[in-house]
Amino acid sequence: MSGVLEHPDAAALLTIARTTVLEEILPALPETHRLTARMVANALGIAQRMIAVDPSRLTALEARATALVRSGQDPWAALCALIRSGQADPGTECHAAVASLLSDLAQLRCETSAPKTLAGG
Amino acid sequence: MDEARCERLRDWLARAADDAGLAITAIERLVGGAIQQNWRLTLRRGDGREERWVLRTDNPATLAVSHGRIEEFALLRAAHAAGVTVAEPLFVCEDSGVIGAPFLVMRHVAGIAAAHRVVKWDAIAGGREAASRALRRELARIHRIRPPRSDLAFLGDPPADPCLAFCAEQERALDAAGPHPILEWGLRHLRRTAPPPIAPSLCHNDFRTGNILWTEQGLAAVLDWEFAGWGDPHADLGWLCARCWRFGNLAMEAGGIGTRAALYAGYVEAGGAVPDAARVAWWELAAHLRWASIALAQGARHLSGREPSLELALTPHIVPELEWHILREVASREAGLERAA
Incomplete structure (x- = not known):
């Protein structure tokens, strides 16, 4: 035991579970069930990448959103309202900052849900 | 699809096709369709001919923006009449009492969509x-x-x-x-x-x-x-x-x-x-x-x-x-x- 919870931890368990699905279960399945097994492996992979995200990256993105909207409400909802209202259109003061934030947000979201996209896939 | 629904379906199809001798010899759920369920029906008509039809019905929860089967049937008929290559629409059933939800039936077309x-x-x-x-x-x-x-x-x-x-x-x-x-x-x-x-x-x-x-x-x-x-x-x-x-x-x-x-x-x-x-x-x-x-x-x-x-x-x-x-x-x-x- 290392800390309160037993090891291997969540990330390691998801990794070995995914490897087992792909390398041991999938080859033994009939064609009709292979798509489902691939989906299981895909779900495990996404979960694995989600829990591996450094929380400080989420906090930093949220702080940038909060600074842009200067509002006490959910910063992402406020940012959506700002964009929809045209206050972040090209030529506005915050356009470049919003574009930069969205680019970094897209990067993080793809790292977890669609890493092949970042590799040009 | 359970036996009781199959039986009700056969009776409904026999009336719709005006063919009392119609029998369903096989029924098989087709893969795919996140919004709808598709079933392939193999039938023996009263005169002995074998035909394949597809029954299309809704999944329990459907997207609010998608049409129901009755509207889809009308669209298929309009498209078919305009010369669009579609599966020939045959019947539509608005009565949920037959198989649990409205459904449409069209002629089966072979091919690959995947x-x-x-x-x-x-x-x-x-x-x-x-x-x-x-x-x-x-x-x-x-x-x-x-x-x-x-x-x-x-x-x-x-x-x-x-x-x-x-x-x-x-x-x-x-x-x-x-x-x-x-x-x-x-x-x-x-x-x-x-x-x-x-x-x-x-x-x-x-x-x-x-x-x-x-x-x-x-x-x-x-x-x-x-x-x-x-x-x-x-x-x-x-x-x-x-x-x-x-x-x-x-x-x-x-x-x-x-x-x-x-x-x-x-x-x-x-x-x-x-x-x-x-x-x-x-x-x-x-x-x-x-x-x-x-x-x-x-x-x-x-x-x-x-x-x-x-x-x-x-x-x-x-x-x-x-x-x-x-x-x-x-x-x-x-x-x-x-x-x-």
Whole structure:
């Protein structure tokens, strides 16, 4: 035991579970069930990448959103309202900052849900 | 489908087909269809002939924007009458007491629709160029159906401005889905750059690889009419050509199947107007937005607890990839606008 919870931890368990699905279960399945097994492996992979995200990256993105909207409400909802209202259109003061934030947000979201996209896939 | 439902179904079909001797000899659920259930029925008619039909009915939770089976049947009939290559619509049953939900029955058509197989199939429909022309010929036939049509009254009045109506619909979808600032960014760009309205046509609204049935000889059937409505015919072209619907075969801009040039040529040969490339480009970006909001709605079906499903749970994870391409496309279009200014 290392800390309160037993090891291997969540990330390691998801990794070995995914490897087992792909390398041991999938080859033994009939064609009709292979798509489902691939989906299981895909779900495990996404979960694995989600829990591996450094929380400080989420906090930093949220702080940038909060600074842009200067509002006490959910910063992402406020940012959506700002964009929809045209206050972040090209030529506005915050356009470049919003574009930069969205680019970094897209990067993080793809790292977890669609890493092949970042590799040009 | 349990025995009691099968028996009720047989009785209903026998009456609808005016064939007391009709028997169902096999019933098999077809794979695919996140929104609908499709069943292949093998029948022996009273005179001994064997026939294959497809029964289409709703899954427990359906997308609010999709038509029910009764409306889909009317659309299939209108398309069939206009010469669109569809499975012949046979019967529609509005009575939920037969199998638990309304259903429609159409003639079974053999072919391959699976997108990942279709985009790798060089011999498709006699070759990729012929396949592209076939796609556009079908679209030209669909787009010749214009309002008003009393048989399609359930579609409502055509939107005065299809592009702005699309933007408003997507804003509502995003409001329901929760904050997605990248999608909002793409949508704002679309609203700012919307082309002016043009005369509305019937749009299939899901005309893409995966919803077209192919054989080596040709296009066998246009499937899945549940999203059809009045709109800008370029919306169908944009949906078909959008990067997200090329299934990895990016060079083949017409749905991963053929070239854009052959697609456009086929449309003109079939009597359509020359497509407006800028308008199609707007709808290609719109396609990414629309697919993202559909994916979020499908995820919501899982999250609601009413329809737990691994496939539905994974679908929203397509959204980040769509967002990635939306951001790049918006930046590229903005740069183009700046150069032009």
